Amino acid sequence: MNIQNLKTDFLVIGGGTAGTMAGIKAKQANPDADVLILEKANIRRSGAIAMGMDGVNTAVIPGNSTPEQYVREITIANDGILNQRSVYQTGRWGYEVIQELESWGVKFQKDHEGNYDLKQVHRVGKYVLPMPEGKDLKKILTRQVKRHKVRVTNRVMATRVMVKDGRAIGAVGFDVRKGDFVVIQAKAVVLCTGACGRLGLPASGYLYGTYENPTNAGDGYSMAYHAGAELTNIECFQINPLIKDYNGPACAYVASPFGAYTANAEGNRFINCDYWSGQMMLETWKELNSGKGPVHLKMYHLDDDTISEIERVLWANERPSRERFHEGRKENYRTHGVEMNISEIGLCSGHSASGVWVNEKAETTVPGLYAAGDMASVPHNYMIGAFVSGRLSGINAMEYVQGVKHIEPDPDFLEAEKARIYAPLNRPDGVPHTQVEYKLRRYVNDYLQPPKSPTNMDIGLAAFERYHDTLDLMGARDPHELMRCMEVHFIRDCAEMAARASLYRKESRWGLYHYRLDYPDKNDEEWFCHANLKKGENGEMEMFKREVAPYIVDVNLDQEVYDVAVR
């Protein structure tokens, strides 16, 4: 096996939405610094926005809304548990991000007067900005990465952040095609590896038929954990209302401004807002359990031109294969509702709140280690939040690296990590990663899918702990299979975190995301706080409470309850 030793000032792990922006902003802040993006795939078409996006979900545009209004809405939607200062950043900098993207050639929808054409999808306020021509977003970002002279190493997967003297000093990984062991020394590191999209098992049974890009297997959650960083709100799962079997967005955010809505089998509304929240998911779950299911996205009452316009957007961007899915089943929006289902669970702060603890500078609790995008806990952050947090990490890391020196990694650490990574190659006849992953994720469904019950979760937790031994049975025959094996390690870590955090918070909150049958009510007296976790001194996972930071925008949560049920 070959060994590659690399050195950079600022290492960006994951060149998706947040990562490309982190690299660009770091170079803008200091053109003389060396910035390296390490990417498991190829940044040209990687991550959640590989095929672009059909809209911005969290656009705070002057004249339409203010950062304060945005913070208010997210505070209410997230049942009060958040660091308002980091959510504020998304509102504060989103407009600049959109303008910069536009200057690079990204197109956003405008009205006939040339103003951004915002739509209301949230309960209160207009934050959705359509991007009917958003399909080339990633190609445009890649061009800017090159133009800013950010270095890129594609097809190398990071497996661990290196920590020494209490700070992040680089990362380790391997080339998923050639198999080389890669060691990168850096003065600062940002993790931008996206969601944990392969936690629960999709109802189809297809491991990669997920909502998230399945390349995002919770890598960053696990790497941050092993680096000693705190994670938070892990029990606030990501659960989405998705096209049944296809398991992708239908997508109400595009269609509802045209008059589409979510309905039960009788064609009646049961929620008055299609914005994704735990409360909305709980209403969907109740409807499905009331005998009035299945639920569907209803468009068949709209006129032909309107439906054609919706189709044009949905079939060109984001998840363009929706078209052939419907075609294959001979379904048409003009005659059929789009049958919807409740997804398996995942972790993602882009949609809910589960992530690595960060402050308003995108710093984790480990000096020199930053986190951005879906894996950093800034609730409901979506795409613009990923760009903003990537930007913050790049700018702040450039300040941090001033005067910081490279540190030689610990040889024992490198040997141990090398042994861990390559072990499956020594067992070419070991159990294939597909079977090991399938069983692990089926356990996640069996024991963690809400509503949550304590004994179930105890059994699940025991199974995840035992699964260390099962990981040791996995065999691989080439570097590609090795990549999948290492992802299964990440998924196991995330499953254990999800079980422990859910057992720890003894109340219900965030609608279906953390609905416990043994504690069905919210209990602000004991649980108006973050539930954080980290790796303890003895290597065990530790849970503890963290206070919610004082609000910078006043919200009276007793009066303002997020309720979207139609009664």
Place this chain on the structure above:
Amino acid sequence: MALTTQRVDVPVIVDESKCLEKCTACIEVCPLDVLVKNPETGKAYMKYDECWFCLPCEKECPTNAITVQIPFLLR
């Protein structure tokens, strides 16, 4: 461990008559890295059944040689 090989229907189909020997466009862009060249024929094919039906391979193919189907279990 005792192993056996199972047949699976894979979602990506390559029309070999259109696939260019010198091209690797689809292989480079696939986020799951599941496409490779057959060393004997120089044609691309899906080696691993791990597909997000996301379509970059199909969109970036210069000769329209690729068809991505919805994976059988979801279709």
